Amino acid sequence: MMSDGFSHSNAFAAVADEIARSAPKGVLLDLDDTLYAYGPCHAAGLRRCHERFTAAGGTLSHESFCDHYGAARERVKETTRGQAASHSRLLYFQRLLEGLGGRTDIGLTLELETAYWGGFICAIELRPGAREFLETLRRLGIHTAIVTDLTARIQLEKLDRMGLAKLVDFVVSSEEAGADKPAPAIFLLALQKLGMKPDEVVLIGDDADRDGRGGTDLGIRTVIIDK
Template sequence: MPSQLELLPPFAYPTTILFDLDDTLFDHANTARATLAMSTAGMAEFQGVDLEVLYQQYSEILEEMHPQVMAGLYTHEDARRLRFQRLLAPYGLGTTASEAAHFAQKHYQHYQHLRRPVAGALPLLEALKPHYQIGVVTNNRTLEQQEKLQQLGMAHLIDALITSEDVGVLKPHPRIYHVALERLQATAAETVMVGDNWTADVVGALEVGIRPLWLNRFGGIKLLPQVEEITSLEPTADVLLSITGQQLIASTGRVVRKPSSPEA
């Protein structure tokens, strides 16, 4: 017998589009790479160090500690310091708390300055906004995500920001999706979730009856062939069609349904 997640329901044309934020609308991965390059520039300890290796080490530590921060085991300041103590230790740096905290502060300032959207994200939101409700569902702190949306020029395009900090659970927990539906007064069947994380965004959405669209920017393996996948948020017209099953008529700003149904 197929599992529940293998049986995709007959989804309706949507009224509501949910997005993940980090690495879906906000290009965290490339911002983090650029930040590491800036933070370590001119430091003898990093001469000849492969930036991609350093980024992978940084990402693994971040992935491990982020749920602990969201669970309240660390403040975000303490977690940032501890992350950099672990990252810097193999290079003979960050041996004291003050040294790690100084590097972490400098790094975070660079990270804030270098934030960039995922290519195509802003035009896509602008195309969707006149016709659909738009929500962001994210596993992060509310203030930080508000700052990102404001800096990226997206805040005015978002109808609701739902964070794990506010709700008290991380995606893929169903409650965070139910809160998003309640705030936007939408049903699951008329909602689409666009996100890059297979478990948090795809499985989480499916569990509550929301149609997922997987943004697979980094060549991941799709575990359910029935789930629709895109590899970019460009070109806007193609992504809009994948999300909504409708086409944007650029000359009028109207949307029209594609000839076949979304289930076909």
């Protein structure tokens, strides 16, 4: 958490003050639940999925559909934990439908994945102060790398949707690095892309383990934002 002691209107204003003071060469920045609130987007994605599922003849209530989703998610994670694929909605929906129908429903699996991310992306909203924070970094000449678990395709789409495409220098996904946070590979790849050392950057994220431990284990100064 940021220490108190200076006034701020949002979490990013506080971080920007701190960055301006410590003047790092670069900032590593988490995406999900740092730059936007994940929960409402996920809920919107699942709602749109359930609508598509129902239109295709599915008879589960929304609550039951979400329960099946959660169970399928856990089964996928049993074989993919620590990899970007462990977050794959495509695999979750494939497993969910296999559990219901006893076979891989290729067409509906693809449709549910499209519906989920469509609903998710439509609901995405930048956190207050996030854009101003990135603009401040630009103004200060501080380079940025987004460091994010999940596959590159959807993470790039989220950043594009939020209008941040021109405000970040690099994106590093766990798909590209080969492992989710807090494994060091993703942070090391970001440092390599930036051409910087651990003590030249600050890492900002929302998760004390994935971001906090991942960064500090490498000697990176880490700030966990107050959501």
